[in-house]
Amino acid sequence: MKKQVLISSFQFCILLIGFLLGSTVILVPGSHANQNAWLAYVIGWLGGFLLFSIYIALYKRHPEKTLVEIHQLLLGKWLGNLLSILYIWYFLHLGSLVLRNFTEYTLTISLPETPLWFMTVLYTLVIAYSVKSGLEVTSRTAELIVPFIFLFQIGITLLLVPHMKFSNLLPFLEDGLKPVLDASFSVLTFPFGETVVFLMLFPYLNDRKKLKRNFIISFLLAGGLLLIAVFREITILGELGIERKIFPPHLSTKKIEVLNFDPLIGVMFFITGATKICVCYLASVIGLAQLTKSNDHRVFVYPIGIILAGLSIWIYASAPQMLSWAIEVWPYYSIPFQIVIPIALLCISLLKGKKKSKKASS
Amino acid sequence: MFMVIVIIFAILALTLFDLPFLFKKKNPLATFTYYFLILIGIFIAYINIQDLPVASPAIYIEKLIDLIIRR
Numbered sequence: 266m267k268k269q270v271l272i273s274s275f276q277f278c279i280l281l282i283g284f285l286l287g288s289t290v291i292l293v294p295g296s297h298a299n300q301n302a303w304l305a306y307v308i309g310w311l312g313g314f315l316l317f318s319i320y321i322a323l324y325k326r327h328p329e330k331t332l333v334e335i336h337q338l339l340l341g342k343w344l345g346n347l348l349s350i351l352y353i354w355y356f357l358h359l360g361s362l363v364l365r366n367f368t369e370y371t372l373t374i375s376l377p378e379t380p381l382w383f384m385t386v387l388y389t390l391v392i393a394y395s396v397k398s399g400l401e402v403t404s405r406t407a408e409l410i411v412p413f414i415f416l417f418q419i420g421i422t423l424l425l426v427p428h429m430k431f432s433n434l435l436p437f438l439e440d441g442l443k444p445v446l447d448a449s450f451s452v453l454t455f456p457f458g459e460t461v462v463f464l465m466l467f468p469y470l471n472d473r474k475k476l477k478r479n480f481i482i483s484f485l486l487a488g489g490l491l492l493i494a495v496f497r498e499i500t501i502l503g504e505l506g507i508e509r510k511i512f513p514p515h516l517s518t519k520k521i522e523v524l525n526f527d528p529l530i531g532v533m534f535f536i537t538g539a540t541k542i543c544v545c546y547l548a549s550v551i552g553l554a555q556l557t558k559s560n561d562h563r564v565f566v567y568p569i570g571i572i573l574a575g576l577s578i579w580i581y582a583s584a585p586q587m588l589s590w591a592i593e594v595w596p597y598y599s600i601p602f603q604i605v606i607p608i609a610l611l612c613i614s615l616l617k618g619k620k621k622s623k624k625a626s627s
Numbered sequence: 628m629f630m631v632i633v634i635i636f637a638i639l640a641l642t643l644f645d646l647p648f649l650f651k652k653k654n655p656l657a658t659f660t661y662y663f664l665i666l667i668g669i670f671i672a673y674i675n676i677q678d679l680p681v682a683s684p685a686i687y688i689e690k691l692i693d694l695i696i697r698r
Contacts (some may be wrong), residue, residue, distance in 0.1 A: 358684070382675070553664075559657040564648050568661055570639060571668030578675050580683045590685055597692045 268335045271471035276404035278483045281463065283411040283540030285456050285487035288366045288415070290533045291512045293495055294455065297592060298448035299504035300434055305448035306495045310352060310488045312449065315459025317480055319607055320460065324467045324476070326614045332464040333555045348606065353552045355461050355602045360545030360576040362591065364388060367538045369579065369584040374515055375531055385574050389412065392539055393570040396546045397563050400469055403543045411535050417529050418490050421518055422497050428520045429500035454596040457484075458603030464549035511584060546573065631676050635669055 272280070295305035327335045336345035368384040378383070395403045404589060438445065470476060494514065498507050501517040510516055518527045547562070549569050554562035581587040628695045642665060674681050 446647060554657075555661050557654065557657040559652060559654055561648070561652075562656065564645055564652075565664070566662060567641060567645055568664035568668055572664060572671060575671030575675055576684075577667055579671055579681075580685045590689065594689045596687070596691055597696060598688055 270400050270469055271400060272404045272469055272476050274470070274472050274475045274479050276397055276408050277466075277470050277476075278479050278486075279407045279411045280404055280466070280540060280544060281406050281460065281480070282482035282539050283414075283485065283488040284460065284544050285463075286411075286414060286537040287456055287459075287532075287541035287565045288363050288538060289456050290418070290494070291366065291514055291530060292361060293498045293513050294491065295448035295452040296507045298445045299508055299534055300436070300498055300499055301438060301445045301449065302507060303434070303436075303492065303495050304388075305346055305445045306445070306452050306492060307453025310484075310492070312453040313460070313488070314481075314484055314602065315605075316453065316458050317460055317484065319465075320464055321480060323607055323611045323614065325380060326611070328465070328473060329468045330556060331466075331468055331551065332461075333617065335614075337612060339617065341457070344524060349552055349556055351601065353549050353556075356465075356545045356548040356552070356571060357576065358540045358580075359459060359462070359572050360549070361580055362547055362587075363538050363545070364392075364542050364597070365587055367534060367542075368533060369394045369587060370512060370515075370531065373584060374512065375528070380473060382578055385577055386389045387568050388496060388539075388542075389574040392546060393456040393566055394508075394537070394541050395543050396550065396570075397438065398568045399563070400466065400506065400547055402539075407543075408538050409550060411540060414533050414536060415486075415490060417533050418494060421521070421526055421529060422493055424521045424523075424526065425497055425501060425517060428517075429497070430503070431500055433500050451592060454599040455591065456597055461603050461607060462544055462548045464607075465551055466544070511588060521593070532601035540565070574623075591597075614622045628648055633671060634676060637667055638672065666675065 293302060295302040298305040318496075323335065324330075327338060330338065333345075333349040336348045336352075339345070340348060364385060366386060368381055371380060371384050372381060377537045395406060452545060467473070470479075485518065497516055501520060502510065502513055506516065507513045512530075513529050515527055518530055546566075546569065550562040550565040553565045553569070554560070581590065642661075645661065649661060673679070
């Protein structure tokens with residue numbers, strides 16, 4: 266079935282970049298590897314390339330099919346639908362996690378007197394409006410605002426150069442490679458493996474031949490920008506700073522004497538966080554619409570919005586619990602969704618393809 | 628309790644905007660899923676407003692993972 270709404274290659278790149286930057290603009294990925302966080306990040310980044318290639322290979326075997334449709338095709342109606350429901354939950358959970366990150370950041374840094382529910386409802390309203398308007402509108406909005414992130418990130422980094430202490434990067438591999446590999450696994454699952462959600466959006470790309478090129482460009486740009494941010498945080502705050510502080514980029518930006526650039530971090534997170542939540546929200550409602558054989562995903566925007574907002578408040582008791590969950594539980598929780606199931610689906614697809622070609626030749 | 632009633636009423640009242648679409652499409656599965664999700668939304672909103680000590684899904688996921696990898 267041909268999808269009606271289509272987005273351009275550039276819009277897809279921007280969505281993917283915004284998604285990858287997501288909450289990582291306020292956190293330091295792989296921070297528990299201390300001064301070696303940059304190495305953990307680079308390993309996770311390379312793993313991310315490999316993982317996304319698997320997603321593309323799976324999609325290329327089933328062009329114009331979303332993850333929900335691929336499940337039904339490869340696993341049958343019952344098992345396929347069950348797996349699709351689990352994935353819809355996963356996307357919703359990811360969206361609520363990012364939403365909670367945003368509200369916690371705003372309450373901790375900018376508006377400490379504001380109730381959590383108020384920020385959650387306001388942010389959900391904006392995102393729900395974007396999702397209700399459709400993928401095209403969301404992509405165009407992202408196209409307009411996400412490029413500013415490059416300007417802000419590079420600008421902040423340049424202003425912070427005088428505060429960087431490169432001795433903070435030492436000692437190199439003090440405790441061996443194990444903590445670095447542990448941290449790189451967590452980088453792989455957050456943010457790179459989370460791009461599994463794009464398996465729901467690939468069919469909406471108008472020029473699918475450029476998919477591989479778009480992915481490489483997006484991964485290089487977003488990954489490079491994040492690598493700069495990781496280096497910046499380590500060299501400015503040191504190992505203790507990045508490991509112990511809740512939102513390290515906020516603290517490092519405070520070191521700029523001339524002007525208060527701290528709100529820019531909030532603005533960046535508002536843009537990238539919104540892009541990430543929109544993608545997760547869209548994937549959930551598109552998945553539900555396909556499961557229920559409803560032609561229009563917009564009908565599910567309202568109920569999913571209520572659940573998203575409610576879940577983001579209910580799911581964690583506090584900001585430290587949210588962060589420890591993201592570091593200790595999220596990587597393991599993501600293994601089946603990001604690694605095991607997509608690889609299994611690709612293997613099943615290859616086996617089925619071989620069987621078909623054998624039948625055809627005989 | 629008044630707050631709970633107001634919020635549940637607001638959630639249900641807002642479903643009126645989607646009703647024309649649901650009736651027009653005549654898709655019972657979509658209608659059922661829609662109201663099932665609304666019920667889940669009301670349930671979560673009730674827990675949040677009343678601040679009930681109900682463990683969130685994150686706690687169960689954590690317990691399940693602890694059980695599997697025996698941390």
